Amino acid sequence: MDFINARLRPEPARTLLDLLVRQTQLLLSVCGGRGRCGKCRVRVDAGRVTPVTEKEQQVLSSSEIESGLRLACSARALTPVTVSVPQWEVMNRMTNDECGMTNRQSSIVNRNSQVGLAIDIGTTNVAVAGYDLERRKLVRQASFLNPQMSFGMDVVSRISRGKALIQDDALAPAIHRLVKSWGVRLPDIARVIAVGNTTMCHFLFRRDASPLGVYPYRSELPLRTSLTKVVRGLGPRRVTVLPLVGSYLGADTVAAVVASGMARRRELSLLLDLGTNGEIVLGNRDRLLACSTAAGPALEGANLSCGVLARDGAITDCRIRLTAHGYRLTATAVRGGGRPIGVCGSAVVKLLSELVARGLIEAGGRITGRKSILLVPAAASGTGRDILLTQADVRELQLAKAAIAAGVRILLREAGADAADIRRVVLTGLLGGRLDRAAAMRIGLLPKLKDAVITQQPNLALAGAELALLEPDRIAEFRAAAGMTREVLLGSHAEFNELFVENLGLKSWA
Numbered sequence: 001m002d003f004i005n006a007r008l009r010p011e012p013a014r015t016l017l018d019l020l021v022r023q024t025q026l027l028l029s030v031c032g033g034r035g036r037c038g039k040c041r042v043r044v045d046a047g048r049v050t051p052v053t054e055k056e057q058q059v060l061s062s063s064e065i066e067s068g069l070r071l072a073c074s075a076r077a078l079t080p081v082t083v084s085v086p087q088w089e090v091m092n093r094m095t096n097d098e099c100g101m102t103n104r105q106s107s108i109v110n111r112n113s114q115v116g117l118a119i120d121i122g123t124t125n126v127a128v129a130g131y132d133l134e135r136r137k138l139v140r141q142a143s144f145l146n147p148q149m150s151f152g153m154d155v156v157s158r159i160s161r162g163k164a165l166i167q168d169d170a171l172a173p174a175i176h177r178l179v180k181s182w183g184v185r186l187p188d189i190a191r192v193i194a195v196g197n198t199t200m201c202h203f204l205f206r207r208d209a210s211p212l213g214v215y216p217y218r219s220e221l222p223l224r225t226s227l228t229k230v231v232r233g234l235g236p237r238r239v240t241v242l243p244l245v246g247s248y249l250g251a252d253t254v255a256a257v258v259a260s261g262m263a264r265r266r267e268l269s270l271l272l273d274l275g276t277n278g279e280i281v282l283g284n285r286d287r288l289l290a291c292s293t294a295a296g297p298a299l300e301g302a303n304l305s306c307g308v309l310a311r312d313g314a315i316t317d318c319r320i321r322l323t324a325h326g327y328r329l330t331a332t333a334v335r336g337g338g339r340p341i342g343v344c345g346s347a348v349v350k351l352l353s354e355l356v357a358r359g360l361i362e363a364g365g366r367i368t369g370r371k372s373i374l375l376v377p378a379a380a381s382g383t384g385r386d387i388l389l390t391q392a393d394v395r396e397l398q399l400a401k402a403a404i405a406a407g408v409r410i411l412l413r414e415a416g417a418d419a420a421d422i423r424r425v426v427l428t429g430l431l432g433g434r435l436d437r438a439a440a441m442r443i444g445l446l447p448k449l450k451d452a453v454i455t456q457q458p459n460l461a462l463a464g465a466e467l468a469l470l471e472p473d474r475i476a477e478f479r480a481a482a483g484m485t486r487e488v489l490l491g492s493h494a495e496f497n498e499l500f501v502e503n504l505g506l507k508s509w510a
Contacts, residue, residue, distance in 0.1 A: 002086075002087035002088075003043070003084040003085060003086060003087060004026070004084070004085045004087060004090060005045075005082065005083070005084050005085075006020060006023075006024045006026065006082070006083055006084075006085060007080065007081070007082045008020065008023055008024075008077055008080065008081050008082075008083065009023065009077075009080055010076070010077035010078060010079060010080065010081075011077075013076075014076065014077075015072060015073055015074065015075060015076055016042060016049070016070070016072035016073075016075045016076065016077060016081070016083060017040050017072035017073040017150060018150070019077060020042075020072060020083075020085070020150075021147065021150040021168075021170070022168065025147070026085060026090055034073070034152075034157075035053075035055040035056070035059060035071055035073055035074055037303070038059040038060075038071065038305075040071055040072040040073050041060070041064070041069050041070070041071065041072070041086060042069070042070055042071075042072045042075075042083040042084065042085050042086075043067070043068045043069050043070075043083060043084040043085075044068050044070055044075070044081060044082075044083055045068070045081075045082045045083060045084055046081060046082040047077060047078075047079045047080055047081030047082060048077075048078040048079045048081070049070065049075045049076060049077055049078060049081060050075055050076045050078065052065055052070070052075075053071075053074045053075075055071070055074055056070060056071045056074050056075075059071060086383070088313060088341040088382050088383050113132050113133070113134050113135070113188075114132070114133040114134055114188075114190040114191075115130060115131070115132070115133065115184055115188045115189050115190060116130070116131040116132075116133040116189075116190060116191045116192070116193075116469045116470070117129070117130055117131070117179065117189060117191070117192045117193070117469070118131070118193050118194075118462060118465035118466040118468075118469045119175065119192065119193070119194040119195070119465065120194075120195050120196065120252060120255075120459060120461045120462040120465055121146070121171070121194060121195070121196035121200040121201070121204060121252075122146060122196065122200070122252070122275060122276065122430070122461075123146060123149075123153070123154065123155060123158075123197065123199075123200065123275065123276035123277060124145065124146060124149065124153070124275060124276045124309065124430060125143045125144070125145060125146060125275075125430060126143060126144055126145075126146050126171070126174065126175065127141070127142075127143040127459055127462045128140075128141070128142055128143070128175060128178055128179070129141045129462060129465075129466055130179070130182055130184065131466070131469060131470065133190060133191065133469075133470075136470055138466075140182050142178060144174065144178065145309075146171070146200075147170035147171060147174050148165055148170065148171060148203065151164070151165050153276060153303070154276060154277070154294055155197060155199040155200075155212075155248075155276075155277065155294070156213060156294060158199060158203070158209075159199060159209045159210060159212055159213040160213060162202075162203075162208060162209045162210055163208075165203060166203060166206050166208075169206065169232075169233075171203060171204065172204070172231055172232060172233035172234050173233050175233075175234060176233045176234060186234070186235035186236070187235065187236065189234070189235045189237055190237065191237065191240075191469060191472070192231075192234060192235075192237060192238075192239040192240065193239075193240050193241075193242065193465045193466075193468045193469040194239050194240070194241050194242075194251070194465065195241065195242050195250070195251040195252045195254075195255040195461050195462075195464065195465045196241075196250055196251060196252050197248065197249075197250035197251075197252055197253075197277060197279075197292075198212060198219055198221070198244050198246070198247055198248060198249065198250040199212055199248075199250075200250065201221060201227075201241050201244060201250055201251060202219075202220060202221060204231060204239070204241070205221065205227070205229055205231065205241075206232075207220045207221060208220055212247050212248075217247035217248070217489070218247065219244060219246070219247055221241075221244060222244075223243070223244050223245065223246060223482070224243050224244070224245065224479065224482040224483050225243055225479060225482075226240055226241065226242055226243055226475055226478065226479060227240070227241045227243075227244075228240045228241075229241075240468075240475075242254055242255055242464070242465065242468060242475070242478045242482075243478055243479050243481075243482035243483075244482070245290060245482050245485045245487055246487035246489075247487075247489075248277070248292035248487075249279060249290050249291075249292055249485070249487050251461075252273070252279075252461035252464075253273065253279045253281065253290060253461075253485075254464070254478050254481050254482045254485070255460070255461045255462075255463070255464025255465050255467075255468070255478070256271060256273055256279075256281075256426075256428055256460035256461045256463075256464055257271060257281055257288065257464075257481050257485070258464050258467065258474075258477055258478055258481050259460045259461075259463040259464035259467060260426045260428075260457075260460055262281070262283065262284065262288075262424070262426065263283075263284075263285055263288060263480075263481045263484065264285055265284055265285055265424070266284055266285060267284060267423035267424055268282070268283070268284055268415075268417060268421050268422050268423055268424075269282070269283065269284060269422070269423065269424040269425070269426065270282050270408070270422050270424070270425045270426070270452075271425075271426045271428070271460075272404070272408075272425070272426070272427050272428070272429075272432055272446075273428050273429040273432060273460070273461070274404070274427065274428075274429040274430070274431040274432035274435065275429035275430040275431060275432070276430070277292055277293070277294060278292065278293040278294075278400075278403070278404050278407070278429075279291075279292050279293075280292075280293070280404070280407045280408055280411060281411075281485070282408070282411040282412065282415055282417075282422075283415065283485075287415075287484055287486070288481070288484055288485040288486070289411045289414050289415055289485075289486055289488055290411075290485050290486070290487055290488065291407045291410065291411060291487065291488040291489070291490050292407075292490075293400075293403040293404055293407050293490060294403070303396050304342075304343070304348065304389075304393040304396060304397070305388060305389075305390050305392070305393055306342050306343050306375060306387050306388055306389050306390075306393060307342055307343055307344070307345075307348065307393070308341055308342030308343065308344055309344060310335060310344040310345070310346070310430065310434075311335065311336075311344075312335055312336030312338070313334065313335065313336060313338060313339065313340055313341035313342070313382050314334070314335045314340070314341065314342060314343065314344035314347075315331045315333070315334055315340045315342065315343045315344065315347045315375075315376075316333045316334065316335050316344055316346055316347050316434075317331075317332045317333035317346070317347055317350065318330060318331050318332055318333075318343070318347050318350065318351055318354075318375075319332055319354065320351070320354040320355060320358055320360070321358075322358055327358065327360060327373075329351075329375050329376070331376070333347075338382060339380060339381055339382035340376050340380075340381060340382060340387065341381065341382040341383050341387075342383075342387060343375065343387070343389075345430070345431040345434075346431060346434040346435060346436065348397065349431075349435060349436055349439050349440055349443070349445065350436040350439040351375075351389070352394070352397055352439075352443055352506065353436070353438075353439035353440075353442045353443050353506075354439075355373065355389075356442070356443060356506045356507075357442065360373060361373075361394060361506065363505050363506050363507045364504075364505055364506075365394050365395060365398045365504065365505070365506060366391070366394075367389075367391050367394060371390070371391065372388045372389060372390045372391065373388065373389040374386055374387075374388055375387045375388060375389055398504050398505075398506065399504075401443060401444065401445045401503070401504075401506070402500050402501075402503040402504045403490075403500060404445060405444055405445060405446075405447075405499075405503040405509075406490070406496055406499035406500040406502075406503050407490055408446075408447065409499050409503070410488060410490065410493055410495060410496060410499060411488060413495065414488060419447035419448065419449070419509060420451070422447070422449060422452050423451070423452055423453065424452060424453050424454075424455075425446075425449055425452045425453070425454045425455070426454075426455050426456075426457065426460070427454065427455070427456045427457075428456070428457050428458065428459065428460040428461070429458075429459075430458070432456065433456050433457055433458030433459070434456070434458070435456065437454060437456075441508055441509075442507075442508055443506045443507070443508070444503060444505065444506065444507055444508050444509055447509045448508060448509055464478070
């Protein structure tokens with residue numbers, strides 16, 4: 001097994017996980033340091049750390065503890081320490097040469113050209129597009145994992161640690177490093193358009209997001225109008241954030257709506273932005289209804305024992321077949337090749353659908369005749385451990401699936417429409433852009449959509465930001481889209497709990 005070695009300096013009240021992010025830009029945890037995911041294992045090779053905690057004893061085996069493994073979120077350095085991090089545990093290393101860039105030494109634009117940046121600050125990924133504004137030409141585009149992930153995969157986890165997150169302020173410097181590697185000086189940047197959910201926009205502007213975490217979920221930023229402010233680390237120019245709709249519907253949703261064209265069409269359209277958060281918009285040129293569900297970390301695979309983000313080693317497609325001795329999983333696609341380390345979101349939905357279709361999982365979610373389903377044996381995995389789908393994993397997927405399906409049903413009821421009335425469906429986001437549509441319909445994640453035109457686009461939010469960057473006169477269109485969008489809060493909706501329970505089953509819509 002390959003390891004990454006890191007030498008860390010102790011800092012007061014900082015865990016090894018904090019130190020890895022701050023001092024080496026290594027991202028490990030998906031649960032925000034709560035000790036739930038067990039995916040921040042490190043081996044302490046030298047130096048002194050705090051004693052093993054009760055939390056670690058519940059997650060790590062005795063043999064792992066004896067071999068020096070610790071949960072980075074629980075252990076603190078008492079002296080300078082050297083740790084080894086399993087390569088397969090590392091979600092990302094935030095360095096310039098690992099941001100998916102090419103021709104890093106060349107300049108982004110010709111000398112004296114104006115540079116424009118479109119930025120989509122996703123909860124998981126940050127995508128940046130660089131434009132030569134004079135030629136209206138895209139000249140660089142890259143994405144990297146949001147460094148705030150060390151504070152948790154979902155926005156609720158990050159809101160709860162908002163003060164520490166703002167204090168660390170890793171987001172703007174990460175964008176700055178990327179742009180600098182393109183050969184762009186900050187004074188060369190003429191215009192910046194940014195989008196993100198409401199929480200991410202708070203953190204970009206270094207605003208307190210804690211009111212978003214408690215009822216009545218109030219935004220500290222104004223809604224339905226574009227916002228401009230200088231962001232430290234992103235140059236002297238003001239950054240413009242497109243309009244926010246509500247507490248959990250941000251500028252990324254508005255950008256996707258405008259880019260999809262649904263606000264200009266007569267027919268009923270459904271937009272699902274499925275990433276770490278699930279935003280759903282239903283409507284047409286007359287009105288738009290929208291809601292948000294915190295379903296992404298499960299469907300992206302991060303909250304699952306077998307799950308990983310879409311990175312090297314992730315199973316991105318698979319097939320299940322029954323054999324005389326039970327069943328066999330074939331990983332038909334593994335990102336980057338080599339041995340698999342887990343299953344990513346696009347494969348998780350298909351995997352679940354196939355397991356139900358073959359009777360290995362009941363429609364109610366119970367694994368048939370066994371405690372877990374072996375996907376890849378230890379000898380064939382890149383982690384040296386069995387890759388399993390557990391009963392807890394299936395339940396996690398059911399909760400995520402039910403939340404999205406209930407959200408769609410509620411918006412349909414609010415609009416006085418049926419699924420058969422939907423004529424156009426747009427799927428976007430990290431998961432939505434790659435979702436197996438047939439599998440999603442079979443397990444009831446999506447309604448049956450026989451007559452609808454379905455399109456999949458990985459990042460409509462960034463496309464909307466690019467549109468506003470190149471055609472600033474159209475920002476009024478984004479304000480209009482935000483103004484005609486009504487946010488439906490699922491948590492307080494009278495029918496949500498009932499519909500949520502009704503949609504827990506892994507079966508297609510009636």
